[in-house]
Amino acid sequence: MKVDVCIVGAGPGGALLAYLLAKKNVSVVLIERTNQIGKTFRGEHLNEEGETILKKYNLFDEVEQLGLLRMEQLEYWHNGKLFKTILPDPEVGHLGIHVPQAHLLQVLIAAAEQYSAFHLMLNTKVDELLQDENGTYTGIKAVNGEEIIIIESELVIGADGRNSTVRKKANLDVTTRKHGYDLLWARIPAPENWEPSIKMALIDDKQISLFSQTNGFIQIGWNIEEGSFPILRKLPFTPFIEQLIVAFPELEQTVRENIQSWKDFVLLDVYSSSSEHWGKKGVALIGDAVHTMTPTGAFGLNSALKDADFLASLIDHHTINQINLSDCATTRKKEVAKIQALQLEKEQSFASQFVVMV
Numbered sequence: 001m002k003v004d005v006c007i008v009g010a011g012p013g014g015a016l017l018a019y020l021l022a023k024k025n026v027s028v029v030l031i032e033r034t035n036q037i038g039k040t041f042r043g044e045h046l047n048e049e050g051e052t053i054l055k056k057y058n059l060f061d062e063v064e065q066l067g068l069l070r071m072e073q074l075e076y077w078h079n080g081k082l083f084k085t086i087l088p089d090p091e092v093g094h095l096g097i098h099v100p101q102a103h104l105l106q107v108l109i110a111a112a113e114q115y116s117a118f119h120l121m122l123n124t125k126v127d128e129l130l131q132d133e134n135g136t137y138t139g140i141k142a143v144n145g146e147e148i149i150i151i152e153s154e155l156v157i158g159a160d161g162r163n164s165t166v167r168k169k170a171n172l173d174v175t176t177r178k179h180g181y182d183l184l185w186a187r188i189p190a191p192e193n194w195e196p197s198i199k200m201a202l203i204d205d206k207q208i209s210l211f212s213q214t215n216g217f218i219q220i221g222w223n224i225e226e227g228s229f230p231i232l233r234k235l236p237f238t239p240f241i242e243q244l245i246v247a248f249p250e251l252e253q254t255v256r257e258n259i260q261s262w263k264d265f266v267l268l269d270v271y272s273s274s275s276e277h278w279g280k281k282g283v284a285l286i287g288d289a290v291h292t293m294t295p296t297g298a299f300g301l302n303s304a305l306k307d308a309d310f311l312a313s314l315i316d317h318h319t320i321n322q323i324n325l326s327d328c329a330t331t332r333k334k335e336v337a338k339i340q341a342l343q344l345e346k347e348q349s350f351a352s353q354f355v356v357m358v
Helices: 012-023 048-056 060-066 101-112 165-169 238-247 249-258 300-312 325-354
Strands: 002-008 028-031 074-078 081-086 118-121 125-131 137-144 147-158 175-178 181-189 198-203 206-213 217-225 266-268 271-274 283-285
Touching: 002 012, 002 137, 012 028, 012 101, 012 118, 012 300, 028 147, 048 060, 048 300, 060 101, 074 325, 101 118, 125 147, 125 165, 147 165, 165 283, 181 249, 198 238, 198 325, 238 249, 271 325, 300 325
Parallel strands: 002 028, 002 147, 028 118, 074 198, 147 283
Antiparallel strands: 074 081, 125 137, 137 147, 175 271, 181 217, 181 266, 198 206, 206 217
16 A cells, blocks of 8 residues: 555544545555454543633534533542532633544544545554665555555654654654652542533542542543552552442442442553653654643643644645654654643642641
8 A cells, every 4th residue: 555644543533643644635544453443442621721722623513412510510529528619711611522433533534434535444453664775765564364464654753652663763862750659540430410521529638539430430541659559459449449330429329330340440540741852754653642741630632633733734745755744743852841840839739638628
């Protein structure tokens, strides 16, 4: 196969970029290693910037028709009691929007499929990057089942997440920073009459967050000491979960019914990363592949969408061979550095929200 651009990773960033390029009649193939879109868990919260990008391309209304949920307030709780509430800026109208990844990707892929310049390949894994005699990257060798696929392209985009194969194969640098905690995820049905909100509490000096989701669910994010889960899961489960019930008594029934062992949690190894070089001749990176975010503030999805929007604005048939990837990354690198610094500040100052109560 021969295309202008080969994008590896069909998450929101890769899918949006594929749509925007196909819309310009830049031929693009979108590669996804899993056998269905949205199978791999990724962030599902839009902030105002992500919302703006979707509205810019008239995609937001379609996503909303499939289902999304605006967070109407941020609450801080202590020992089962609400003590502080933060409401959104009236001009924004929310403190974040839960958008199921499947809904967002369905809209993005459907939009891209309107154009003959777009092609999607599922269950396809990158094996190696191709180079010419000058060291310029000229495409990929991929594997689909037992079939070997050669895709020649003017540009290869790594949108394949924090463990990016494209980044590794291109020997692009990455600096990783641990944040001193890991995260346990769990998803439970919300009690009746649960108001869409983000709720925060402090348990053993560690942050716990509840995020309302569409279809009547709550996502729990529970910070634990970095590397502690192998030891934690050997301990009795009940005392751990009792802390959650003390923090949010309204959840007692649904917690007891739906979180009954350590297996009901999913562990996320938390770290942030950044790359000095966002690409080299013939290769570029976007999203978590080039700047992994922590879950704090739910910036990851939105940053990937901004990367895609920014890079798409620079690419057309005339510029695809002339893009200076160092220059084009400069603006985004500065914005990402500010966000990562803000995340670190929020993590370090979280406990101060409860000083009056403790």
